Amino acid sequence: MSHALQLSPSDDVAVLTLPLEAGAQICGVALRQPVPAAHKVALHAIPAGGVVRKYGHPIGIASQPIAAGEHVHSHNLIVGTHDAAIGQESGSVHAADLAPISASFDGYRREGGGAGTRNAIGIIASVNCSATVVRRIARNFEDRVFPNVDTVAPFTHGSGCGMSKAGEGFETLERTLAGYARNPNFGGVLVIGLGCEVAQIDEMLDRQGLLPGPRLRTLGIQDSGGTAQAIAAGIRIVEELIEQAGGDRRSTCSAADLVLGLQCGGSDGWSGVTANPALGVASDLLVRAGGTAILSETPEIYGAEHLLLARARTADVQRALQGRIAWWEDYAARNGADLDNNPSPGNKAGGLTTIFEKSLGAVAKAGSSPLNEVVLYAERPKARGLIFMDSPGYDPCSATGQIASGANLLAFTTGRGSVFGAQPTPCLKLASNAALARSMADDIDIDCSPVLDGMPLEEIGATIFKTLLAVASGQPTKSEALGIGDFEFVPWQLGAWL
Template sequence: MHPVIRLHTDDNVVIARTALPADTPIADGVVTSVRIPAGHKAAARPIAQGEPVRRYNQVIGFATTAIAPGDHVHVHNMGMGDFAKDYAYGRDAKPTDYVEVPATFEGIRRPDGRVATRNYIGILTSVNCSAHVAGLVADAFKRHPLLGIEPLADYPHVDGVVALTHKTGCGMAEGEPLQLLRRTLAGYARHPNFSHIVVLGLGCEVNQISGMLKEHNLTDRIRNMDIQAMGGSRKTVEAGMDFVREVLADANHVHRETVPASELKIALQCGGSDGYSGVSANPALGVASDLVVRNGGTVILSETTETYGAEHLFTRRAVSREVGEKLVSLMSWWEDYTRKHGAEINANPSPGNKAGGLTTILEKSLGAMAKAGSTNLVDVIQYAEAVTAKGFVFMDTPGFDPVAATGQVAGGANVVCFTTGRGSVFGCKPAPSIKIATNTPLYRRMEEDMDVNCGTILEGEETVPESGQRIFDLILRVASGERTKSELFDFGSAEFAPWPLGVTV
């Protein structure tokens, strides 16, 4: 197998399949001049200072100094720069090729018609001040198999009792920051993967529970308690435990039935990315995304700051100019938002990303967008807003994975698919999280955490479409109840992280 990957004939860089020593042939008449780490880039021809560096036949940066053929191309000789983008709204939009006989999975049909993939009882908090009490309630029902403690043994159809706590709710402005927090909590309170919800507060916080319930018309399945009104921590814990015991039988009274794949809402995430992310796992997840959409379902891409620089490729797939302009306006908002806080939206990726071979945010964005496949962009929505459209939807979120995924699940995602090249571990209760490794060494090193190995693509054992079909098949099994690796480790409570917009006062 050739030692490098060339993604397009017009690219002036290639990607090392494995670590390459100096003098390794990588192109016609070109050998590496230095050692090239696995997943990193090498110049396939001379690149003049100021010339665009191209990968995927797209600009990923500019040479900050002259680069000779065979040189390592990374942060020491490549950086950001401005270039014109043609948004070409809707130019590449095309009718969706729906499958004739849609796939199915075994889901839980709720009384309102929505479909769940899991069945939890949830404990939400209005403020950080009630977080510990919420944790105590959930801990009373926590399984400890090694100790023989199975408090839910009589309720086999209940997946667990989960407390989702956060660090805000008071000392905050009553405008957009409060609205965003309430929208997030309301999205979780309505999530079909929760059979019942109790919301715990302190009593004197800015985010009053009564205000949140009224603002979002939350009535069914929800109980609320304030620690101050209940008479303190112990009494609130006891009341919370009584609530759980009261609803357990009702929560357990569910069964799975065959439902169409159109009921899937898949959150697309990547974290701990590397130089292979845009070559193996992300394109394979893109194939799975297309299959979800072709079966009538929905995929949700987010992380606006990690789409920056590649948005012009999405606007071309927008179903209308209005939808495309929504995405462009988000980029403008983020440029202004980061500028106000002394940051740059086009800053380099994280240290782990750079160690894995990613040099600029443009390069990361172009690889990350592959998760969304090739179907039309049908809607662009705000953080934690309810996802109602079928097809490929973009949700505005930060790039930080827990915050982004929290918004997607608040929007209704019932499965999370998370690609990683460095080894991110993640869960997102109440939705199951599927972890997809970009390379085989990572998969073998962290096999207890990874559900899928896409390193098979790099090794020529499997094509991108074959790997994508394998991911889609796993999505259906997980939606039907099969446990993911993160669920076996009980991940998913600590990762709940609403976007802390605004100042703390």
């Protein structure tokens, strides 16, 4: 393995594959100081104000003169302006379909359409006021095993009242709750409210086209006579849902019924080189099989959106994505933030410097498929194939939106380490480097670092796709084995609280 990688012939930097001391030779230049692994080194002199490229695209502007062999990081690289980053790189609308393939999994066919990869029972709070009742009901079913039912999971949050009954905040919450209620990974759902909250259950179900029935039940605490009576009534209802779902059986389903949420968190300098592009190969395979892949985290495509705009199926899709980017620029500005605030301290310790650099690596999760649709947070896509769902870059919040949009599988890449999991959707964890795969072996499902030793991305991507089909058919992920997932329900909270 080389001591450094130049990822594109036009790059101004190379990425170290291991930590090196001053004087070490890489790509024909000598290091001027010690540089950690996964960090960047200048391949030639770069003047102050000069554009710095990685992956063949701008990642920022030199804030001072940078000498050949110098460590390139936060002390001498700034994000610059968005227009300077994307320049003339947006390109024209172009999309090339990939050759179809056939693939299947064993899943739970649902009467309302789609197929589940799990058969769970969900207990969903419409408002924070019902959170304790929801969790007390779920506690009654902890550590119990039920035939053909994977879990009984509570979903509580901090909203549902003290808000306007119209506008972004209310509409986003309603889409999220209704999206979970209809996710095919549930064999039964109980929605619990207090009774007097803004987010009225009956109104929500009616607006969202959901009908209560044997698999979708509702409960009001005030109507039940209070906390103790509501808990008792909820336990009885969940027992009935378990009995209903217990009769479900897996059968052969087309991979076209799979909706894969693409996630990354705790990214490092290798995420965009190994795990993310490997997941992109798997995403393309799923799209070729007729399935759907949802890319999200709008702040983490910022500065790299031109790569998606060039793949938009239509001009309308292109304009929709540009509209969401503009919304985020305004949203950050009016809250006194900057989208370059996104890279976390861990991201930077792992070698990432600017949001543009992070975004270029994150977009690789989407492979090379045409972009068919842009949807709002928790909105159900109308198209299949590659979809972009608007969301924050905060992993639990973004994944919550993807599950509400119908994701019955998640794939999550990480370079620094993540302990994320999600109910009711299994989450496959992909490590960008071997050290992480070893140190957090109980959390990591697949090590993507062999790419650095020469394994083709197509090979590890095919392994990821094969594993996703196995997980969809019931193979547990590491996060499922650890019982992670109910506290990671984090709906995006927007709008004023009153």
